[in-house]
Amino acid sequence: MPELPEVETTVRGLDPVLRGQRIARVQLHRPDLRRPFPDDLGQRLTGATVTALGRRAKYGLIDTDRGDTMVFHLGMSGRWRVDPSELLPHDHLVLETGAGRRLALNDPRRFGSVDLWPSAGLSTYPPFAVLGPEPLGPDLTADHLAAALKGRSASIKQMLLDQRIVAGLGNIYVCEALYEARISPKRAAGTVTRSRLQRLVEAIHLVLTAAIEAGGSTLRDFARPDGELGYFSKQFQVYGREGESCGCGGIVRRYVEGGRSTFWCPKCQR
DNA sequence: CCGACAACCTGACGGC
DNA sequence: TGCCGTCAGGTTGTCG
16 A cells, blocks of 8 residues: 555665666566556666665666656555566566666556656646645655645645645544644644644654654555565554544544545544 | 545455 | 446536
8 A cells, every 4th residue: 555654665675686786687468557658668678777666755766877767656555566476467567677676657547647748847747746845754744734734724634635735645644643733633723722733743754754664564465565464563653543442531433535435432532 | 725425446245 | 247327546618
């Protein structure tokens, strides 16, 4: 389930396989995911050496010595499989390094994307141009949220899913962060008090950091790039727990807004 | 500008 | 066993 912690975990898993390595071969098994691959993707990657890996919001970044960055998004169901013994359905793109390691980008639903963009101008990559601050960076502050949410009648849940407000939170971690901050997901964003926004910033930090430390959560089809399982140590407090009891004595409830499930405790989240 | 909603896809699961 | 409806981590475009 690629939200920010899962992408971060993925990038950390890819780093030792790719960094400093030459890309010897690129196989494309279809021309597109959600968008077409760049026409010259294989040509521009083949023979290039990976100089660094990184992450912006839910996007993974693979820099090469040719001045290109391969920008990938895992969508809903994407993951990288490291050194697969055999290729499986939905292994749409395969990289092979000079050292003989193989990486397969598997994405059944194909909501992901792969692009190439000049490394020096990544801020002009169209999907990045509209992104808000990194949730774990210095720019996510109560000040920023107060300004961005001022006067907004949409729910705080909806606003936190908006990548222009904060870049990298998805449905699960928004639910978890709002629970951690004890803020009702239904509250109009513009009415969340300043002290509660501060608490929210801290909750976002806590929830994301814990998830990254746990190696990213595993939900159904997500696996760490090396395929290792069993690192799902960070339990969700509310997500997927409808009907279970909250520590406060309340019951975790679920409702649907904007087509997405929200899990929360109506007793202690206000 | 804002908010609601559909669309893009496949797979897993529960009910009958 | 098998069919069908429902739901899933995200993003983007359209419509009112």
